[in-house]
Amino acid sequence: MPQPDADALASRPLPPLGELLAGARVVALPLRTRFRGIDTREALLMQGPQGWTEFSPFVEYDDAESAAWLAAAIDFGWSAPLPQRRGSIPVNATLPAVRAEDVAEVLAPFGACRTVKVKVAEPGQSLADDLERVAAAREVVGPTGRVRIDANGAWSVDEAAIAVRALAEFDLEYAEQPCRTVAELAELRRRLDGAVAIAADESVRKADDPLRVARAGAADIVVVKAQPLGGIRAALSLIEAAGLPAVISSALDTSVGLSMGAHLAAAMPTLQFDCGLGTAALLAADVARHPLMPSGGAIEVRRIDADAELLDEHAADDARREWWFERLRRCHSVLASQPPAAR
Ligand SMILES: O=C(O)CCC(=O)c1ccccc1C(=O)O
Ligand SMILES: [Mg+2]
Known part of the structure; x- marks a missing residue:
């Protein structure tokens, strides 16, 4: 398997927080059936240069654990796509x-x-x-x-x-x-x-x-x-x-x-x-x-x-939106404090 290019990863700058927050939306989606103790799934969606991406660690996860989810969201929204072997x-x-x-x-x-x-x-x-x-x-x-x-x-x-x-x-x-x-x-x-x-x-x-x-x-x-x-x-x-x-x-x-x-x-x-x-x-x-x-x-x-329209229809309330934006800010700080290679 091709190894991800370590140099390219290490030199990839963390997008500034403002860029992540621009156009970020928080949704609360109802589940059809209760699953792992929840019946609503909350998620923060962002738009990067590659398209829409998602940051949705479960609400009980702490910032250290959630920061990996943010690294994933940034990778998917901001990094060039990898070759696809199947459609x-x-x-x-x-x-x-x-x-x-x-x-x-x-x-x-x-x-x-x-x-x-x-x-x-x-x-x-x-x-x-x-x-x-x-x-x-x-x-x-x-x-x-x-x-x-x-x-x-x-x-x-x-x-x-x-x-x-x-x-x-x-x-x-x-x-x-x-x-x-x-x-x-x-x-x-x-x-x-x-x-x-x-x-x-x-x-x-x-x-x-x-x-x-x-x-x-x-x-x-x-x-x-x-x-x-x-x-x-x-x-x-x-x-x-x-x-x-x-x-x-x-x-x-x-x-x-x-x-x-x-x-x-x-x-x-x-x-x-x-x-x-x-x-x-x-x-x-x-x-x-x-x-x-x-x-x-x-x-x-x-x-x-x-x-x-769906983002509006299923928008989380103001308090939940602010909670997610705060979480995004804190996880962004966690990533900013890590050496780039660890992101
Ligand atoms: O693997 C699947 O079929 C769906 C994903 C799933 O089960 C899951 C979804 C959210 C949280 C935990 C789990 C899990 O695999 O334990
Ligand atoms: Mg499982």
Whole structure:
């Protein structure tokens, strides 16, 4: 894989704050179904010389963590595009931890995806709930479809060993972040002994050292999100260094952020897995007239023009807008204080 040009990166100046704020908009988009504890997704959108870009760390993230998301937004809005190796990206449907009887309805907006990722281990739910939901998802995609699960680190090693073996009845493509720590993932992976592949998500995107999971033999697959990893170029370098197959995924972005993910997926030398970039289907509203909705199990690789009317219609209130602008200012200072090569 071509290495990002270190000199070009190091010499890329940080755009001044005023340039980021000029034309910046904050939206609050309703979700169709509650997902990871939220039913509204807030995002700050900016316009760089390359087009619209997105800064949308989750509201509870601190500035140090959120600064990487800003580096990604700047990379996508201000840096020259990388060569695209494909024009469309196969995606999975993403199924929140809904009741089994609601699965078909919640999956409907995703259209005909051959792969579905099922959220499991939701607080307050049981393994029986997960078994029913995964069974219903398998029913929807049929025997030739692929079913993967995501526990967001909620299980202990013992719980995960029981749950993953039980859910394997429905033929799992992999289990994403079944436990919280790298050591736990490694232990579970040893115990499962190849019965089900392990993918690392939070252990990559929230780790001080995103490569530790690969060095520890804690996962078979890395889940890679452009925003938390500091952008497309940084994500490509990480994937190459990890030496593991990658699943490019979204952070529940608007179509603008999804287009960043699509451009990352398009730059990959090979794509072994369907990408978690179908999440526009989880949004009840988006910022583009032609959002990056999955169609025929794929999304297109294209830049997104935010629509003026939709930006107005879904504008966050004044207090939230000011909160995001302040956050942008603070994260910009964090980046300004870092050596350019670290951006
Ligand atoms: O991977 C997907 O299918 C969609 C993205 C997704 O699940 C997600 C979206 C926002 C925050 C966390 C996660 C996650 O993978 O844990
Ligand atoms: Mg995940």
